Amino acid sequence: MQVVHTISALRELLQGQTSVGFVPTMGFLHQGHASLIRQARQDHQTVVLSIFVNPTQFGPSEDFASYPRDLEHDMQIAQEAGADLIFAPDVREMYPEGFATSIEVKGAALPLEGEKRPGHFSGVATVVLKLLNIVGAQSAYFGEKDFQQVAVIRQLVRDLNHPTRIVACPTLREESGLAMSSRNSYFTPEQKSRADVIYRALMASRAAFQQGERNAEAILEAGRVVLAREEELKLEYFTLVDAATLQQVEVLGERDHRLLVAARLFNVRLIDNMGLL
Template structure:
């Protein structure tokens, strides 16, 4: 496995890969890898000849009061996991490599970036779209792999790829959960034992909504109220948002007629967690 820290080094390596006619898969991450990330790498390993894993805590997608400085980082640990699972290349640039002095170009995706995390984290998706666009230009992957836990992010990236005529296939991979249902996240390490237990309300509220839909409930407002009430019953939970929106444009709905995204963001102490499920009529 190769570790590249500069753009020229990575480009030189991948130029040789392309000359051999090999396909390239990209798994963009912010590091501190868990089984959710590893599921993306496994999928890339099955579908591509060479797998590139980027590890970069992207400063432009964090707000001024968010957790950029304390976001968990452990490149040595991550490199061992990537090597063990069969990744070929790690791209781990410094912030100055991606955003050198004088950097002033950003990518804005309208529409799908505006609700949910776009509303509660202004500027977040501008940072996401910019860094992913840069990674696509640097790596030039045939396929890029993203997790469904960040469902809105996947929709934003698909829209960017479509609108800017980028020659890359986007593959989304299902959420990986702990045995008790908690969606895997690098931020889970922030949770105290009490908060970790309380966070199970997220997957349980999603399950409750799915059960109601299976029993015939189609009224969006009633489904939302059910989920909100379930989460509020947990004293340590502080709701950022609970929304049920259309797929793929993330517009408000009155009735569930086909598919819809039930997405939530909830804080436990200082830790903000997101989760989601697709409701199908």
């Protein structure tokens, strides 16, 4: 496995490659990231992993400076999972002096995270489009934990006719059900043991649906009851949406629906989601 830090070095190594799978990350890898690498390895001859903590998707009061970073640890996980190349640029490589372009996606980017974190998806869309153009992969792999982000990226490539195929892979979870995330490292062990409340709330709402409930408010209330038991949790949103459009629904029909949640627990921001079936 090789590690490169410049666009020119990466492109030189990829010259002539016709089967490339790409896994974009912000590093501090865990087994959720490893599962994406393994899927890319299964599908393609060459696997590229990027590690870049992108400053443009962080708000002014968010955790860009403190976001966990450990390249040596990342290299070990990436190699064990089957990556061939790591692209680890610095900020100046991605945003050189005079950089003055940004991508604004509407549609899927407007509700939920788009409302809570203004400018976030513009930063995501800009860096993802840059990375897709730099790597030139046939497929790019993203985790479903960031369900809205996947929807935004799919809209981006569809609207701009980008040839890279976007592959969404299932969320990996801790034994407790907590979705794997680099930010879980912010928790103390005792705090982490209480973070499964998000998963338990999602499961409660799904159970209501599976027991025959079709009113969205009633389904959500089953989960809210669970969330209300955790006094340290500050809920930002807990909603039920059409999985294709991310628009809220009131009565469930035949289309696919998704529960989405964002909350702060011990000042750590968690997002998660779950299908109803």
